[in-house]
Amino acid sequence: MSSLGDSELILNPDGSVYHLHLLPEDIAPIIITVGDPKRVHEVSKYFDTIEVEKSKREFVTHTGFYSGKRITVISTGIGTDNIDIVFNELDALANIDFKTRKVKSNKTQLNFIRVGTSGAIQPDIPVDSFLLGSSGIGLDNLMHFYNYGQVKSQELEQALRKHLQWETHNLYPYVIDCDTELKTIFTNNRIRFGITATNTGFYGPQGRSLRLIPKVDDFHDKLASFQHKNERVTNLEMETAAMYGLAKLLGHRAISLNAILANRATGEFSKEGDKTIDALIQFTLESIANSSLV
Numbered sequence: 001m002s003s004l005g006d007s008e009l010i011l012n013p014d015g016s017v018y019h020l021h022l023l024p025e026d027i028a029p030i031i032i033t034v035g036d037p038k039r040v041h042e043v044s045k046y047f048d049t050i051e052v053e054k055s056k057r058e059f060v061t062h063t064g065f066y067s068g069k070r071i072t073v074i075s076t077g078i079g080t081d082n083i084d085i086v087f088n089e090l091d092a093l094a095n096i097d098f099k100t101r102k103v104k105s106n107k108t109q110l111n112f113i114r115v116g117t118s119g120a121i122q123p124d125i126p127v128d129s130f131l132l133g134s135s136g137i138g139l140d141n142l143m144h145f146y147n148y149g150q151v152k153s154q155e156l157e158q159a160l161r162k163h164l165q166w167e168t169h170n171l172y173p174y175v176i177d178c179d180t181e182l183k184t185i186f187t188n189n190r191i192r193f194g195i196t197a198t199n200t201g202f203y204g205p206q207g208r209s210l211r212l213i214p215k216v217d218d219f220h221d222k223l224a225s226f227q228h229k230n231e232r233v234t235n236l237e238m239e240t241a242a243m244y245g246l247a248k249l250l251g252h253r254a255i256s257l258n259a260i261l262a263n264r265a266t267g268e269f270s271k272e273g274d275k276t277i278d279a280l281i282q283f284t285l286e287s288i289a290n291s292s293l294v
């Protein structure tokens with residue numbers, strides 16, 4: 001196997017990976033991802049010890065121990081473009097030998113757990129509730145740059161495309177399921193389940209209108225009315241589908257947990273978002289501590 005060239009695997013002068021500025025020993029196999037860089041501290045403040053604190057751009061990383069488990073928490077910033085960077089570089093840290101610049105023959109499987117915020121599109125999902133995305137619908141185009149056919153949720157993707165008929169808008173949604181073992185770990189009476197839709201923006205791409213009118217005028221109605229085997233589309237955010245796709249392609253596991261801050265059907269926005277996010281962080285850490293994850 002040939003070595004990866006300098007412009008493919010980009011390392012900084014200190015040997016760290018290009019954007020994340022991390023060394024292979026800086027990360028744990030259990031990785032909590034958050035969008036907001038400030039949320040990293042909101043997670044790691046519960047750790048018993050913190051051994052790594054590094055940052056570059058919007059990518060802040062803390063690694064430490066919580067209840068005997070070594071955990072990394074990292075901010076991805078906003079959007080699936082950043083997920084491409086974070087997931088490829090974290091995988092490189094785990095599975096590429098930075099000295100030989102070759103892919104390792106023995107791979108390490110990483111467990112990605114997103115703790116994010118999101119807006120519900122169904123009226124019965126209250127603000128300040130928790131929701132686990134059992135599948136991710138990608139309305140962005142990230143996975144179209146990879147051969148994702150082997151990891152997609154074929155039947156769900158076909159049924160969704162037939163229902164939406166959004167080829168007229170040049171939209172070809174991809175659909176990828178969460179990891180079922182991680183789903184079991186977070187299955188609890190405090191959490192709802194649903195299909196999470198991921199898009200490239202917060203305003204037009206989530207059907208929001210301030211001064212500009214979104215072109216897809218039935219955006220919420222079309223997504224909210226989709227039904228497949230008792231599953232429905234529940235919420236909108238900006239990272240989950242790409243996480244599910246890249247994790248599966250790279251042989252990792254991923255789950256996305258959402259603090260529902262907005263309800264787009266009822267027009268509400270949480271008045272206690274920080275409290276809700278903190279409760280989801282504590283729920284996530286407790287679930288990890290009680291799991292067999294190492």
Ligand SMILES: O=P(O)(O)O[C@H]1O[C@H](CO)[C@@H](O)[C@H]1O
Pocket residue numbers: 034035036077078079115116117118202237238239
């Ligand atoms: O709170 P985070 O994790 O950033 O997640 C949500 O919030 C951001 C938009 O406000 C997007 O990243 C969206 O996915």
Ligand SMILES: O=c1cc[nH]c(=O)[nH]1
Pocket residue numbers: 117118119120202206236237238261262
């Ligand atoms: O409506 C929302 C709320 C949080 N994050 C999103 O992406 N959308």
